[in-house]
Amino acid sequence: MTRNADMEQVAGDFYAENFAKDASEGSLILNLGPQHPSTHGVLRVLVELDGEYVLRAEPVIGYLHRMHEKMAEVKTAAQYIPNMGRVDYGHAIAWNWAFVGAVERLAGIEVPPRAEYVRVITCELNRIASHLLWWGAYLLDLGAFTPIMYAFDDREKILDILQSPTGARLTFSYFRIGGVARDLDEDCVKAIREFIPWMRSRLPMYKEFVSDNIILRRRIEGVGVFEPDLCRRYGATGPVSRGSGLAYDVRRDEPYSVYPKLDFVVPTSDLMDARGRYDVRMEEMAQSLNIIESCLDQMPEGDTLVKGAPKPSWKVPKGETYFAVEGGRGKIGVHLVSDGGKNMYRVKLRSPSYSNLSLFAEASRGTLLADAVAILGSLDLIIPEIDR
Amino acid sequence: MNAIKQAFRTVSDLWSLMVGLRVTGKYFVEPQRTVRYPWKAVSTVGTFKGHLELVGGTKDPFKPRCISCGMCAISCPSGCITVVKRKPPKPTPEEEKAVAEAKTRGEKVKDQTPKDPEKFLYDFSLCSLCGTCMENCPTGSLRFSHNVYVAGYSRNDFQYDLVLQLREAEAQAKPARREARPAAESEA
Ligand code: SF4
Ligand code: SF4
Numbered sequence: 001m002t003r004n005a006d007m008e009q010v011a012g013d014f015y016a017e018n019f020a021k022d023a024s025e026g027s028l029i030l031n032l033g034p035q036h037p038s039t040h041g042v043l044r045v046l047v048e049l050d051g052e053y054v055l056r057a058e059p060v061i062g063y064l065h066r067m068h069e070k071m072a073e074v075k076t077a078a079q080y081i082p083n084m085g086r087v088d089y090g091h092a093i094a095w096n097w098a099f100v101g102a103v104e105r106l107a108g109i110e111v112p113p114r115a116e117y118v119r120v121i122t123c124e125l126n127r128i129a130s131h132l133l134w135w136g137a138y139l140l141d142l143g144a145f146t147p148i149m150y151a152f153d154d155r156e157k158i159l160d161i162l163q164s165p166t167g168a169r170l171t172f173s174y175f176r177i178g179g180v181a182r183d184l185d186e187d188c189v190k191a192i193r194e195f196i197p198w199m200r201s202r203l204p205m206y207k208e209f210v211s212d213n214i215i216l217r218r219r220i221e222g223v224g225v226f227e228p229d230l231c232r233r234y235g236a237t238g239p240v241s242r243g244s245g246l247a248y249d250v251r252r253d254e255p256y257s258v259y260p261k262l263d264f265v266v267p268t269s270d271l272m273d274a275r276g277r278y279d280v281r282m283e284e285m286a287q288s289l290n291i292i293e294s295c296l297d298q299m300p301e302g303d304t305l306v307k308g309a310p311k312p313s314w315k316v317p318k319g320e321t322y323f324a325v326e327g328g329r330g331k332i333g334v335h336l337v338s339d340g341g342k343n344m345y346r347v348k349l350r351s352p353s354y355s356n357l358s359l360f361a362e363a364s365r366g367t368l369l370a371d372a373v374a375i376l377g378s379l380d381l382i383i384p385e386i387d388r
Numbered sequence: 389m390n391a392i393k394q395a396f397r398t399v400s401d402l403w404s405l406m407v408g409l410r411v412t413g414k415y416f417v418e419p420q421r422t423v424r425y426p427w428k429a430v431s432t433v434g435t436f437k438g439h440l441e442l443v444g445g446t447k448d449p450f451k452p453r454c455i456s457c458g459m460c461a462i463s464c465p466s467g468c469i470t471v472v473k474r475k476p477p478k479p480t481p482e483e484e485k486a487v488a489e490a491k492t493r494g495e496k497v498k499d500q501t502p503k504d505p506e507k508f509l510y511d512f513s514l515c516s517l518c519g520t521c522m523e524n525c526p527t528g529s530l531r532f533s534h535n536v537y538v539a540g541y542s543r544n545d546f547q548y549d550l551v552l553q554l555r556e557a558e559a560q561a562k563p564a565r566r567e568a569r570p571a572a573e574s575e576a
Contacts, residue, residue, distance in 0.1 A: 079465035082518035146412065153421050160432050167437035167532060173518040181519060209411040214401040312463035312520055 015060045019046045027055055034063060043383050045360075047372065054372050057364040059357055064387040072347035077103050078177055078312045080344070085171040087349065088385040090130040093123045093162075094327035096175035099347075101256060102323035102334040103177050103316060112306055115179035116258045117299040121192065122162060122174065122184075123325075124288040124295075128199065129158040130328035131281045134380045138278075139210060141377040142219055147210050154202055157195055164188045177314075179305030193296060196289050203286055211282065220274035224363055224375035227272065234359040237352050238330025239284065240379055243277030245270045250326035261298070264291050274378035281380070316344055329353050329380050351385040437532040439512045440521070442550045450558035452551060453529040455503040460521035460530060468514040469521060472507035505551055512538070512546035 020029050028049045034042035044060040068083050075083075084095040097119060104111060111119075132155040136148030159169045165182045166174040174181050184192075210216055231241040241248055249266040251259045267283035269276035318340035324333040330352025337346040356379045364372040423430055442452040454471070461469040479487065522530040540546055 075465055079463070079520065082465055082516040082520075085516075085518075150415075163432060164435040167435060167519070168517065169436070171516075173516065176523075181523070205411055208407050210408070212404045213408050214404045217404075311524060312465075 015044075015058075016046060019048070019056075019058055022056070023048055024050075024055065026050070043357075043376075043381065043386075045376070047364075047369070049369060052368050052370075054364050054367050054369055057361050057372060059360060061354075061357070061383075061386050064384045066384070066388065068388045069347055069349055072344050074343055076312050076314065076343055077316045078310050078314060080347070081175065081177075082171075082173040084175075085168070085173040086384070087351065087388055088327065088329070088332075088353075088382045089170050090133055090382045090385075091126050091328035092170065092172045093119075093126040093174060094325050094332050096172060097123055098323060098325045098327075098332040098334045098349075099336075100175045100177050101325060102321055102336040103310075105323050106319050106321040106336055106338065107177075107310075107317050109178045109306060109310075111179055111257075112303045113258075113300050114183070114302040115304040115306075117295045118165075118180050118184055118304055119175065120258055120262070121292050121295050121299075122165070122172075122180070124291050125158050125162055125192070126172070127328050128285050128288050129155050129162075131285050132158075134281065134328075135206075135210075138377040138380070139216070141373060142216065144210070144216070147206075150202075150206070150209070154199060157198070161188060161191045161195060164191070176305055176309055178309040179303070181305075183304045189296065192292065196293050199289055200286070203282070206282065211278070217275070220278060220374055220378065221271075223274045223371045224367070224378060225272045226359065226363055230359055230362065234362075235355040236330070236359055237355065238327065238380075239277050239280040240330065240356045240359075242266065242268045243280045243378075244272045245276075250324050250331050254324060256323070256325060258295075258298075262291050262294050274374055277378045277380075313342075315340060315342055324350070327352055329382065329385070330356060349388050351388060353379075353381045353383075353385045357381055357386055433534055433536050436534060436536050437517045437519075438535040439515065439533055439538060439548065440510055440530055440550065441533040442508060442554050443529050443531050444554065450554055450561070452504050452508070452554060453527045454505050454508065454525075455527055455529075456505045457526060459524050459526060463520050463524045465518065465520060466514045466516055468511040470507075470509040471505050472509065474501050474504070474506045476501040507552075508550040510548045510550050512548055513543050 016029065016031065023029055030047050030049055032045040032047060034044055042063040044063065045057055046060060047057045048055040066086075068087055071083055072080050080099065081096065084099045085092040087095045103109070132151040136151030136155075139147040162172065163169050165180070165184050165188060166172045168174075226236070226240070226244045228241075228244045228246050230236075231244050231246060236244075237248060237250075245268055247266050247268045250256070251264075252266050264287045265283075267280050267287060269279045271279070316336070316338035318338055320335075320337045322333060322335045324331050326332070331350065332352060333348075333350030335346075335348035335350070336344060339345045360376060360379065364375055367375065442454060445451050445453045456471050456473045458471050461467075461471050517532070519532070522532070538546070
C-alpha cells in the first residue's frame with residue numbers, strides 16, 4: 001500500500017493506484033486505516049506526504065455500507081425504526097426522531113405533548129452522551145488516555161438512565177410514529193434530576209483537567225482553521241460550522257417539537273479551529289442540561305403515544321416530505337417519498353458526518369500529519385453514519 | 389519586557405499541568421468507580437432488554453397466553469419469529485360422528501384445537517430488540533427477558549423455541565425434577 005513515487009509499481013487496490021497517479025516526485029503515499037474490519041469505525045484515508053507534511057488527502061468511504069436507504073424500500077414505516085438506531089451509534093435517538101418526524105409530518109400525526117417533552121429529554125441526554133464519547137475518543141486520538149475514563153464514568157450514568165425507558169444502551173429504537181415506546185417513570189425522572197447537578201459539577205472539572213491543559217492547547221489551537229465559506233461550500237453543519245462562527249442550529253432555525261418553548265443558547269466560536277469546535281461542544285453539553293431541566297419543569301402529564309398509532313401494516317400516505325433535526329454532529333435530514341404503497345418508495349438520509357468529512361480533503365492540505373489527525377478527530381465523525 | 393511575558397506564560401502553562409494533576413490526584417484517592425465485573429454483578433441489568441420470552445397465562449404460568457395468531461411474525465422487521473400452530477388432534481370415531489351429525493344439521497363446528505402454539509421459533513441472532521412484536525401482540529404474550537448473559541459458540545445456539553423454554557422453566561420450578569437438571573445441563 002505504501003509506495004515511493006520513484007517506484008515503478010504501486011502496491012494497493014484501485015483507490016491507491018488511482019490516488020498515486022497524481023503523486024508528485026519524491027512523495028510518499030500512505031494509507032491510514034482501517035486496521036481491522038470490526039473496529040468501530042473503519043475510515044480509510046489516503047495521504048500523500050512530503051516529509052511530515054500532507055500534500056493531499058483523500059478519504060475512502062464505503063466500508064461500513066449497510067444499505068439502510070435500500071432497506072427502507074422493503075419495510076413498512078413502523079418496521080424501519082430499528083434501522084434508525086443503527087445509523088449513528090453516537091446519537092441514535094436523533095436519527096429515530098428524524099425518521100418518525102418525517103413520517104408524522106407527511107401523515108399529519110399529532111404527537112401528545114408529554115411525548116414531545118420525553119423526546120427532547122432523551123434526545124438531549126443522548127447528545128451529551130455523544131459529546132462525551134467524542135471528547136474521550138478525541139483526546140485518545142491525541143494521545144491522552146485518562147480523560148476517556150472520566151468521560152465514560154459520566155456517559156455510563158446517562159446510559160443507565162436511558163436504559164430504563166428504552167431497554168438499550170446504544171442502538172435505541174425508542175421512538176414510535178406518534179410518540180415514544182415507553183413513558184419515563186418516576187425513578188427515571190428522579191435519576192435525571194439527580195444527574196443534572198452532577199454533570200454541572202463535572203463540567204468545570206473537565207475544564208481544569210483537560211480544556212486548560214497546555215499540552216492540549218498547543219495541540220489544537222490554530223489547527224485546522226475552517227473559514228465559514230469552506231463550511232458553507234461543503235454543507236458542514238453542527239459543531240463544525242458553529243465552531244467557525246456560523247450560528248446555524250436546526251433546533252433554532254427550523255424549529256420542531258417544543259424547542260421554541262425552551263430557553264437555550266446556540267454556542268458558537270469565532271476561533272474557527274479545532275479549539276473552536278472543542279469549545280462549542282463543551283458548551284453544548286451545558287446547554288443540553290439547561291434544556292433537560294426546563295423540560296422536566298414544563299413536562300405535562302398524559303399519554304406518550306397517540307391513540308391509534310400506526311401499526312406495522314400501516315401505509316404511509318402518498319406524498320413527499322423532508323424533516324430535519326439537530327444531531328450531535330449536525331443536521332440530520334430525512335427525505336421521505338411514499339407512493340401510498342405498503343413500503344416506502346424512497347428514503348434519503350442526510351447524514352452530517354458525510355458533509356463534515358468531505359471538507360477534510362481541502363482542509364488538511366499542507367498541514368502536518370499529526371495535525372491532520374487532530375483535524376479529523378475534531379470533526380467528530382461516526383463512520384457508520386457516513387456510509388449508512 | 390517580552391522576556392518577562394514569556395516567563396510568565398511558561399509559568400502559567402506549567403501551572404495548568406499542575407491543576408490537571410490535582411484533579412487526577414483527587415480522583416485517585418476516591419473510591420473506585422468501576423465494577424470488577426465478572427466477580428461482581430452490575431446493578432443495572434434489570435431494565436436491559438434480553439431475548440424475547442413468552443408470558444404464561446394467569447391460571448397456569450407455564451402455559452403461554454399466545455393464541456398463535458401470527459401477528460408478531462408479520463410485524464417483525466427482521467422476520468425472526470415463526471409460530472407453528474397446533475394440528476387438530478386426531479378425532480376419535482365418536483367425535484367424528486358427532487361432527488358429521490352437526491354438519492348435516494347445518495351447525496357450525498367449534499374447533500377444539502388448543503390455541504397455544506406447538507412451537508414458537510425465535511431467531512435471536514436476527515432480532516434487533518425493537519419491541520414491535522411485543523407491542524402488536526393482541527394477548528400481551530411476549531416480553532423481553534432480563535437474561536443478558538447469553539453466549540454461544542455458533543449461530544445455531546441462538547435459535548430458540550420459546551415454548552420449550554417455558555417448559556424448561558416449568559421443569560426447573562418443580563422441586564421434584566430439580567435433581568435431573570444439572571445432568572441435563574452438563575450434557576448440553
Ligand atoms: S405471541 Fe402474540 S402476536 Fe405472536 S402469535 Fe402469539 S398471540 Fe399472536
Ligand atoms: S423485538 Fe423486533 S426484531 Fe426482535 S422479534 Fe420482536 S419485532 Fe422482531
